[in-house]
Amino acid sequence: MRYLTFALGKGRLAERTLELFEQIGITCEEMKEKDSRKLIFINEELRLRFFLAKGPDVPTYVEYGAADIGVAGRDTILEESRKVHEVLDLGYGKCRMCICGPKSAAGYLKRRELIRVATKYPSIAKDYFYNVKHQTVEIIKLNGSIELAPIVGLSEVICDIVETGSTLRENGLSVLEEVCPLSARMIVNPVSMRMESARIKDLIQRLRAVI
Ligand code: PRP
Numbered sequence: 001m002r003y004l005t006f007a008l009g010k011g012r013l014a015e016r017t018l019e020l021f022e023q024i025g026i027t028c029e030e031m032k033e034k035d036s037r038k039l040i041f042i043n044e045e046l047r048l049r050f051f052l053a054k055g056p057d058v059p060t061y062v063e064y065g066a067a068d069i070g071v072a073g074r075d076t077i078l079e080e081s082r083k084v085h086e087v088l089d090l091g092y093g094k095c096r097m098c099i100c101g102p103k104s105a106a107g108y109l110k111r112r113e114l115i116r117v118a119t120k121y122p123s124i125a126k127d128y129f130y131n132v133k134h135q136t137v138e139i140i141k142l143n144g145s146i147e148l149a150p151i152v153g154l155s156e157v158i159c160d161i162v163e164t165g166s167t168l169r170e171n172g173l174s175v176l177e178e179v180c181p182l183s184a185r186m187i188v189n190p191v192s193m194r195m196e197s198a199r200i201k202d203l204i205q206r207l208r209a210v211i
Helices: 012-023 055-063 074-080 103-110 122-132 148-152 166-170 190-195 197-210
Strands: 004-009 040-043 048-053 069-073 085-089 095-101 116-119 138-141 157-162 174-182 184-188
Touching: 004 012, 004 055, 012 069, 012 184, 012 197, 048 055, 055 069, 055 074, 055 184, 069 074, 074 122, 074 174, 074 184, 085 190, 085 197, 095 103, 103 157, 103 174, 116 122, 122 138, 122 157, 122 174, 148 157, 157 174, 184 190, 184 197, 190 197
Parallel strands: 004 048, 004 069, 116 138, 116 157
Antiparallel strands: 040 048, 069 184, 085 184, 095 157, 095 174
């Protein structure tokens, strides 16, 4: 039997995913060793391989078939728009993609003015403003601490993830519009989906039962 390979987004998401897999009897003890620099982990008995990748790289590994299955946030899956099948909402990592800014920026959105939008997700922001709202905007790509942008005058609003809302509150910003809900999703390579359909369907079914 060939190995089924999983790409997991590093960090909290991977921890939650491994917890979930444990519930259906899939364990990978080597992966829990916190100080290990090892990149790939094997469960010989079940013929499974796991590796940790940067979140936005997970859909890339899955599209090219270097991983059969991936777990990543819906934000990165949408942003990367790779040719993969999204098969399961894992239910954790729940948050929202929102347009945020100072309350005073609400009018720019209402009047569909040409404003600047700072974001780590240029593709999601572009789709929202151009295809959903039909508003022409300038999108400015940033790599983190997006909330800074409207505070220092780089942009009028931001398109970013809101989980508890405390980053916004502590910086005097608010949610102005909601783009879409987000959570962790399981994605599958389209060829693997056909070639390993029995194993993958069984996995999805067992996960569904515990989610
Ligand atoms: C994310 C997001 C917000 C924050 C939202 O940033 O970009 O800044 O979390 O969470 P909250 O609503 O619970 O405050 P992250 O910490 O991932 O880092 P980043 O700013 O570098 O993107």
